[in-house]
Amino acid sequence: MKLPLLNVSKILLAILWALCAISAQAQIDTTSSKMSQNDGKLIAVAMNSNIPDWITQELQPSTLSLSQQQQELQWFKSQAVPFAGLTIRVVSEHIDTHVYESEVLAKAFYDLTGIHVIHELTGEDDVIKKISAQMVTGLNLYDAYINDSDLIGSHSRSGAITTISELLTFEFGQYTLPTLDLNDFIGLQFTSDPFGVIYQLPDQQFANLYWYRSDWFENSNFKSQFKLQYGYELGVPQNWQAYEDIARFFSEDINTIDGIRIYGHMDYAATDPSLGWRISDAWLSMAGVGDVGLPNGLPVDEWGIRVEHCHPAGASVARGGALNSPAAVYAIEKFVDWLKYAPDEAKSLTFSEAGKWLATGKIAQQIFWYSAFVGDLNRPNLPIMDAQGFPKWKVAPSPVGKYWKKGMKSGYQDAGSWTFLKNTPKERQIAAWLYAQFLVSKSVSLKKTLVGFTPIRLSDLESNVMSEKAPYLGGLVEFYRSNARNVWTPTGSNVPDYPNMAGFWWQYVSKIVDGTYSAKQGLDAFAKRVDEHLAQLEQTMVNAKCAPKMNPIKDEAWWLSQPGSPKPINQQVIKGQTLPYEEAIRVWN
Amino acid sequence: MFGTKLLLITLLSMYSLRVFPADKLTLITYSEVPFATQEGNNKKGLVIEFINALFKQTDLEYDIVFLPLKRGMSMAESDLNTCVLPIERNQHREVHYTWIGPVMISRYGLFSVDQSQPQLASLSDAKLASIGSFLGSGIGEYLTHFGYQVDLTNNDNLNVKKLQRGRIDFWAADLVSAKAIMADNDADFGEPKIIFFTSIRAMACHIDLQVETQNKLNHALLHLYKSGYMAELHQKYGLAL
Numbered sequence: 001m002k003l004p005l006l007n008v009s010k011i012l013l014a015i016l017w018a019l020c021a022i023s024a025q026a027q028i029d030t031t032s033s034k035m036s037q038n039d040g041k042l043i044a045v046a047m048n049s050n051i052p053d054w055i056t057q058e059l060q061p062s063t064l065s066l067s068q069q070q071q072e073l074q075w076f077k078s079q080a081v082p083f084a085g086l087t088i089r090v091v092s093e094h095i096d097t098h099v100y101e102s103e104v105l106a107k108a109f110y111d112l113t114g115i116h117v118i119h120e121l122t123g124e125d126d127v128i129k130k131i132s133a134q135m136v137t138g139l140n141l142y143d144a145y146i147n148d149s150d151l152i153g154s155h156s157r158s159g160a161i162t163t164i165s166e167l168l169t170f171e172f173g174q175y176t177l178p179t180l181d182l183n184d185f186i187g188l189q190f191t192s193d194p195f196g197v198i199y200q201l202p203d204q205q206f207a208n209l210y211w212y213r214s215d216w217f218e219n220s221n222f223k224s225q226f227k228l229q230y231g232y233e234l235g236v237p238q239n240w241q242a243y244e245d246i247a248r249f250f251s252e253d254i255n256t257i258d259g260i261r262i263y264g265h266m267d268y269a270a271t272d273p274s275l276g277w278r279i280s281d282a283w284l285s286m287a288g289v290g291d292v293g294l295p296n297g298l299p300v301d302e303w304g305i306r307v308e309h310c311h312p313a314g315a316s317v318a319r320g321g322a323l324n325s326p327a328a329v330y331a332i333e334k335f336v337d338w339l340k341y342a343p344d345e346a347k348s349l350t351f352s353e354a355g356k357w358l359a360t361g362k363i364a365q366q367i368f369w370y371s372a373f374v375g376d377l378n379r380p381n382l383p384i385m386d387a388q389g390f391p392k393w394k395v396a397p398s399p400v401g402k403y404w405k406k407g408m409k410s411g412y413q414d415a416g417s418w419t420f421l422k423n424t425p426k427e428r429q430i431a432a433w434l435y436a437q438f439l440v441s442k443s444v445s446l447k448k449t450l451v452g453f454t455p456i457r458l459s460d461l462e463s464n465v466m467s468e469k470a471p472y473l474g475g476l477v478e479f480y481r482s483n484a485r486n487v488w489t490p491t492g493s494n495v496p497d498y499p500n501m502a503g504f505w506w507q508y509v510s511k512i513v514d515g516t517y518s519a520k521q522g523l524d525a526f527a528k529r530v531d532e533h534l535a536q537l538e539q540t541m542v543n544a545k546c547a548p549k550m551n552p553i554k555d556e557a558w559w560l561s562q563p564g565s566p567k568p569i570n571q572q573v574i575k576g577q578t579l580p581y582e583e584a585i586r587v588w589n
Numbered sequence: 590m591f592g593t594k595l596l597l598i599t600l601l602s603m604y605s606l607r608v609f610p611a612d613k614l615t616l617i618t619y620s621e622v623p624f625a626t627q628e629g630n631n632k633k634g635l636v637i638e639f640i641n642a643l644f645k646q647t648d649l650e651y652d653i654v655f656l657p658l659k660r661g662m663s664m665a666e667s668d669l670n671t672c673v674l675p676i677e678r679n680q681h682r683e684v685h686y687t688w689i690g691p692v693m694i695s696r697y698g699l700f701s702v703d704q705s706q707p708q709l710a711s712l713s714d715a716k717l718a719s720i721g722s723f724l725g726s727g728i729g730e731y732l733t734h735f736g737y738q739v740d741l742t743n744n745d746n747l748n749v750k751k752l753q754r755g756r757i758d759f760w761a762a763d764l765v766s767a768k769a770i771m772a773d774n775d776a777d778f779g780e781p782k783i784i785f786f787t788s789i790r791a792m793a794c795h796i797d798l799q800v801e802t803q804n805k806l807n808h809a810l811l812h813l814y815k816s817g818y819m820a821e822l823h824q825k826y827g828l829a830l
Contacts, residue, residue, distance in 0.1 A: 089787065094735070103713040110710060119711075120786055121735070123680030133691045133789045136814060139823075139830050141694060141787050271684050506684065 051077070055108045062446050063459045069443045072179055076438055077112050079175060083431040084114030090432055092146035092416065093124040095372045097204040097452025101439055105448070109438050115431050124148060125273040125502075132499045134421055135160050143424050144432035146203050149190040149415040150280075150491035154498045155200070156193035157544040162420040164191070164198040167433050175430050177437045184457045185440075186480070187415040189295055190490050194310055194546075200417030203440055204454035206372035207479060207488045208281060208412040210243075210399060211358065212236070212365040213384070214474075214581065215392040222254065229253060235578030237399040240287070240334060242576030243367055247341040250364035265341035266366040268354035269513045276505030278351065278368065279335065280491065282412035287331030288403025289322050291565045296492030297408060300565035303501075304328055304527070305494045305534075310546040312496050312534050316527035317566045319551040320559050323530060324523040325566035327403035332512055332519040334401070338367075339513075347513065358393075359384060367398060370414070371476055374453040378472055395475040396584045397484065402574050403567055413488040416454075455480055475585065482588030496537055496548055504529055613650040614802075616640055616792070617661035617673045619725075621745070622769035623826055624675065624693075627655045635826045636675055639692060642818060646809035649802065657743070658725035665793050672798075675790035677727025681734070687798040689806045690791020693828060697728045697788065698781025699759040700767060702752050709783040718758035721748035727788055728761050749774040765827050787830075 051073045062069050092098040102119035110116050120142075122130075127147050134141045135158065155161045168176050182188060182198075191200035216222055217234055226234035230245045237243040243265075250264030269275055282302050284290065289304055290297030300306045304323030306313045315321035322328060339346055343362070346354065355373045357363055361383030377384060377393065384392050398411045418436040420429055438444060446460045450469065453476060455461050461480050470477035479485065495501060508526035511517045517525065534548040541547035560568040618625045618636050625636040632653055644651055656664070661673035666685055675692045676682075699715055709715060719738045722729030723745045733739045740757050742748055748760045749770060762770070764784065771777055792806075813819045823829060 087784075091787075103711055107710050116710070118783070118785060122731075125680040125683060126678075129678060129789055130787070133694065136811070137691060137694065137819065138814075139694055141830065273680055273683055503683075510684075 049074070052108075052111045055112060058104065058108060059443055059447050061450075061463075061465050062443055063457075063463050064442050068179075072177070072441055072443045073112060075177060075179075076109070076434060076441075080113030080115055080431070080434055083427065083434070085116075086428065086431050087116040087118065088143040088428055088431050088435065089118045089120065089141075090144045090146065090435065091120040091122060091127055091130060091142050092203075093127055093148075094121040095204070095206075095416075095452065095454070096375050097372070097448060097454045098146065098416075100448060100451045101203075105439055105444060106435075109435055112438075113434070115435065117435050123273075124277075128499045128502070131419065131421070134423065138423055140424055140428070143420075143428040144436060145419045145421075146416050147200070147419040148490065149187070149200055149202070149417045150495070150502075151419075151498045152191060152193065152199060153491070153493040153495040155419065156197070156493060157496050157541060157546055159544065160422055161199055162422050162424070162429065164201045164418075164420075167420065167429075168198075170430070170433075175433055177441060179442060180437060180440075181442070181457075181459075184442075184459050186458055186461070186485055187413075187417070187456060189486070190413070190415045191417050194493055200415075200419050201436060201440060202415045202417045202456045203436070204372075204416045204448075204452060205456055206370055206414050206454045207485070208368055208370055208398070208414075209395040209475075209479065209488075210236070210365070210367055210397060211369035211393060211395055211474075213363070213392060214394040215386075216250070216257075216364055217581075222249075225249075225253065230576060232576055233578055233580075235580050236396045236584035237365075238577040238579055238584070239399050239574055240401045241574045242578050243365070243399045244334075244338065245576045246365060246578075247338060251341040254364075260362060262362050262364060263341060263343055264364045265338050266354060266357050266363040267335070267339060267342050267346050267368065268349040268351050269336075269339060269347045269510075270350050270353075271506060271510040271514075272350045273503070273506055274351035275509055275513070276502055276507075279332070279509050280502060280505045281368075281414075282409060282489070282491075283335065283368065284322075284328055284331050285409050286398055286404065286411060287327055287334070287401030288405060288408065288567070289325060289327040289331060289565060290408065292405060292407035294407075294409060294486060295489035296494065297565065301492055301494040302409065303491065303495055303530075304566075305530070306551070306565075307494045307546075308549065308551070310493070311549040312494055312537075312546075313549060313551040314534065315530035316524075317556045317559050318553045319531060320554075320566070321527065321531075322566035324520070324527040325560070326569035327401070327565070327567050328523050329519045330403065330570075331401060332509065332523060336513055336519065369395070371395065371479075372414070372452070372454055374473055374476055375451075378474070390471060391474045393474050394581060395479065396581060397587055402570055402572065409487055409489045410484070411488040413485070413490055415490055475581075478585055479588060482585075484588035493546070496541070496544075496546070497533065501530065501533060504533075613652065613670065614794075615664075615668070615671045616651050616653050617656050617664060617671065618653060618675075619656060619658040619661060621763075621766050622773060624766065625655070635693065635822060635828075638822060639813075639819075640674075642813060642822075643806065643809050646812055647805045649805060658723075662725055662793070665795055667795075669795050669797060672792050672794035674792035676725075676793050677731075677788045678791040678793070679727060679731070679788075681730065682727075682793070685796065686793035687796055687803055688791050688793055689803065689810060691789045692792055692810075693790045693823065694830060695763045695765070695788045695790055695828075696784050696830065697761055697786040698764055698767070698784040699761055700752065700778040701759055701782050702755070702778060704779050706782060712783060712785040714783075715759055719756075721751050721757035721760045722762075723748065727790075728763075728786060731786065732761060746770055746774060749776050752778065768827075 106117040106119045187202040187205050192198050223234045247264035285302030290302045291300045300322050304321045305315045306320040315323040445457045449455045508522050512522035538548040625634040665671045665673040721740050723742050751757045752760045
């Protein structure tokens with residue numbers, strides 16, 4: 001169905017409104033929220049507009065003033081007129097942010113525009129399978145997907161994506177929110193290809209950080225005992241040796257607090273897709289496997305895949321990759337070895353099951369923790385919260401392994417982003433584009449951030465509302481206000497076929513965890529499998545930009561003697577190093 | 590000597606059990622109108638037509654067996670060269686099988702006996718309601734996982750009676766098979782109050798299915814999609830989205 005064309009009066013109206021919006025935008029004070037105790041009168045005024053009252057009330061606070069917010073909401077109402085009565089389908093993973101979107105914001109959008117959105121929630125792996133299914137079958141399963149930007153390398157090579165760059169200018173940009181303000185998005189670099197084309201629009205972001213019990217780390221008895229035994233201060237670990245020492249200290253030396261068994265480490269290793277993400281989400285880069293470079297190492301990234309001028313050339317050391325390099329073996333061996341410091345159950349837990357353990361108050365630290373779960377850990381009455389409602393825990397920069405060098409990424413960040421497929425009927429795609437912009441608009445984004453703690457806009461992060469909330473979030477706000485948000489990054493463009501290659505991780509890592517393979521054997525087999533897959537893609541992706549072009553096999557010793565990754569074995573004994581929290585977070589600035 | 594012969598025979602028997610069936614796949618499906626039904630030796634439906642077309646592209650041999658879904662899933666997990674179809678492919682099930690798919694895309698809705706009940710704006714509007722599904726159903730697992738009150742039966746047909754008798758508030762069912770089940774039971778609940786979920790249904794095979802066999806089946810499936818056969822088959826059974 002062809003989209004209805006706007007008549008001249010509508011165009012003039014749109015131009016007039018856009019001018020008003022630009023003028024209003026100039027007045028936005030991004031450092032403070034406009035909501036205050038005195039805003040009751042303003043809300044009453046706003047309620048006299050034709051925006052449903054409950055929506056105005058629900059979407060507080062916002063960095064927009066009430067009148068600016070009303071204008072922005074009015075734009076959605078006006079632009080959606082041709083699509084009223086349509087039912088569209090979108091799908092995303094199941095985290096608090098998306099639950100809020102599905103159960104509250106989709107209804108708000110319906111009441112505002114008349115567009116009924118079925119916002120389905122499912123596992124992230126299912127979202128990926130569904131995108132692939134729509135590409136293979138040609139059927140219009142969904143009108144849009146909220147999909148991790150880890151797929152940027154696949155999307156940019158697939159030829160199946162309607163890019164955000166295209167949507168922004170579709171029909172002269174008439175369906176693009178005038179106050180969308182792309183420069184305000186903190187994750188746009190993750191959703192763009194190496195040539196600057198924007199493939200996805202960020203909807204939520206969360207980082208993978210080091211989590212620890214700050215009350216235990218500040219306990220004077222524990223501090224003196226640790227120093228006596230390990231020869232340095234108990235503090236935020238800066239390297240993996242310190243993390244390991246602290247894990248041993250709490251699991252073995254302290255062992256129980258008030259009669260309750262406690263643990264110096266928490267993790268998960270069940271045979272499950274989440275085991276794959278546990279490693280593919282930057283674990284190898286934290287060990288130091290890849291090269292220097294942001295958002296991802298170049299020429300070798302954290303999957304150990306080497307690119308030559310954007311063409312993936314191999315993952316095995318013999319082809320110049322690093323997936324089975326000494327640094328990767330070190331990374332996996334540490335992951336498996338440290339499970340002995342975690343509860344016995346850890347080996348059979350998935351990531352969502354493991355997340356619940358921190359709230360029990362039995363865990364001292366966790367090196368790999370997704371900040372999307374902040375909401376589960378700052379509820380009143382949990383043993384990890386104090387009587388005043390402040391957390392007894394903090395987040396800090398993740399410690400790094402002995403192969404890590406300055407200039408490399410320091411950890412993982414997830415940027416769940418709006419993705420549109422070309423084989424979606426245009427009318428439905430534009431209705432979904434309006435819904436996507438509504439969910440990330442300044443009218444909505446600050447409230448959404450306070451519900452799910454997955455910020456996407458700098459204006460929200462710099463608001464007074466977030467300053468007031470910061471002490472309750474254990475350091476999350478400090479992380480996102482610092483340059484660290486650019487150093488914790490998602491999977492990048494070296495990975496040309498994420499949907500099919502992501503499954504390899506759990507298949508091989510699970511066999512290392514259960515002892516079928518040693519880390520070296522497992523990674524050799526894994527690297528061989530990735531090389532075979534890349535070679536297959538070299539044959540089938542003939543017309544794709546940046547298709548794989550495999551390097552010839554060479555003696556591993558040759559590659560290991562070259563500068564950068566793959567790196568030769570590092571047998572240096574590293575001493576544990578820690579810092580007080582205040583100093584540790586300075587590295588974020 | 591006798592002992593040695595016995596050992597040899599036993600070893601050969603084990604060898605034959607292990608190797609020869611590898612040439613033939615056991616494909617388990619279950620009664621679900623109109624996708625798969627069996628009357629005597631007559632097997633028919635979308636799934637049967639799909640299997641025949643798929644294997645025609647390969648040199649693989651197969652048998653089709655009808656069993657309850659839950660049992661089929663369990664056998665495909667434990668028995669080499671055994672597959673079950675069509676089942677929902679999801680993250681929870683991913684690591685238990687080798688997957689060939691998608692075989693079909695299904696949409697699920699909530700049906701109510703009360704025709705005057707307004708449409709639901711969101712699935713969460715049914716959070717306090719009791720919802721009927723059947724054992725082994727992916728949609729039943731999905732709703733249970735997200736905290737809905739799900740009442741499972743052995744057979745989806747039973748949910749029609751339960752809905753009519755007010756023992757459940759909604760029946761969660763695949764749209765196409767719901768129509769057929771309602772027709773078989775002389776019931777008409779009209780259109781669903783919400784269509785809330787889209788699932789990919791696939792063939793789930795034993796995790797150690799030979800890579801060569803996987804590749805043959807996947808290539809054959811891709812051919813069926815590219816040739817337009819799958820679109821025609823889906824259309825024939827009312828599966829167009």
